Amino acid sequence: MAEPKRRKDINEEEFFGFAKSYLSEAFPNPQRLGCPPDSELISMAEHPNEAAHPIVSQHLTCCSPCFSRYMEILANLRRRKETGQ
Amino acid sequence: MAGAVPSSSLRISPVDRRGRKIDPAVLAAAEEILPRAVAHGTKLLGDLAVIANLLEETAAVVSRRLQSDPSLILNLPGYLLICFVRKVNRVKSRQVVTVSVSQAAQPNVAWADPSEQLYTKILLDEFLVRCDFITRDMASRRMAGYSWEEIGRVHGMSGHAAEIRVRYVFQQVRGKLKI
Numbered sequence: 567m568a569e570p571k572r573r574k575d576i577n578e579e580e581f582f583g584f585a586k587s588y589l590s591e592a593f594p595n596p597q598r599l600g601c602p603p604d605s606e607l608i609s610m611a612e613h614p615n616e617a618a619h620p621i622v623s624q625h626l627t628c629c630s631p632c633f634s635r636y637m638e639i640l641a642n643l644r645r646r647k648e649t650g651q
Numbered sequence: 652m653a654g655a656v657p658s659s660s661l662r663i664s665p666v667d668r669r670g671r672k673i674d675p676a677v678l679a680a681a682e683e684i685l686p687r688a689v690a691h692g693t694k695l696l697g698d699l700a701v702i703a704n705l706l707e708e709t710a711a712v713v714s715r716r717l718q719s720d721p722s723l724i725l726n727l728p729g730y731l732l733i734c735f736v737r738k739v740n741r742v743k744s745r746q747v748v749t750v751s752v753s754q755a756a757q758p759n760v761a762w763a764d765p766s767e768q769l770y771t772k773i774l775l776d777e778f779l780v781r782c783d784f785i786t787r788d789m790a791s792r793r794m795a796g797y798s799w800e801e802i803g804r805v806h807g808m809s810g811h812a813a814e815i816r817v818r819y820v821f822q823q824v825r826g827k828l829k830i
Contacts, residue, residue, distance in 0.1 A: 576770065576771055576774060576825075578818065578821060580771075581771065581774065581775070581778075581821065582790070582793050583794075584768065584771050584775065585775050585790070585794055586794040586795075588768075588772065588775060589794075592694065593690075610788075614784075614785070614788045614805065614806070616783075616784040619784070620784060623784055623787055623788065626791065627779045627787075628690070636791065637791075637794065637795050640791070640792060640795035641795055641796065644795070644796070644797060644801065647801075
């Protein structure tokens with residue numbers, strides 16, 4: 567008798583990889599509705615603060631262009647910190 | 652993940668198109684999951700009227716199940732969302748798909764395969780809803796390749812504490828959805 571097909575467990579690293587790819591492409595928002603200015607994304611990346619950025623944080627979960635930009639800002643920030651600038 | 656698609660124009664009827672009544676509790680749950688259901692349904696099917704019909708049909712079936720044994724359903728909105736996503740997926744799989752040669756030549760996009768990534772998508776959706784501001788920021792930094800130590804430093808805690816905080820939500824959602 568054939569074994570029943572078992573779903574593969576989702577591990578955390580796969581989950582975050584999937585999340586990045588999904589959030590980067592699944593919400594195109596071509597009209598850029600509700601997008602915050604770049605300065606707000608930079609400010610949240612440098613000093614995340616719940617009181618200052620609650621809407622921006624929510625917006626990133628449903629706008630791929632802003633999410634991709636935020637990923638880029640975080641990567642640049644990390645690189646700057648690594649090189650001590 | 653609400654917001655990408657306007658769901659405000661959509662109203663859920665208390666009776667589905669086959670005349671089956673929807674329980675008020677299930678109707679309230681349907682209203683609660685509406686933005687996420689519309690976002691998912693629109694991506695796969697595109698037609699708001701079809702999505703509304705499917706959600707009403709799912710709500711009617713869940714209403715019957717709820718009446719037959721209320722103890723079966725612990726988290727009504729989560730259960731309804733999973734049933735709806737599965738229904739959308741079934742409808743999508745029955746559709747005839749025509750793609751251009753250029754589309755067919757493109758590499759597969761992981762999130763666009765509805766059956767393969769369905770559970771991860773549901774998990775992510777619920778995870779983002781459950782996260783508070785700090786946990787969501789930690790998860791975003793993890794997606795951007797930060798180590799837990801780096802994430803902990805940003806939020807004034809140890810790397811281990813940051814990891815535990817994110818893992819707690821992840822495990823909680825996995826347990827709740829049984830994924």
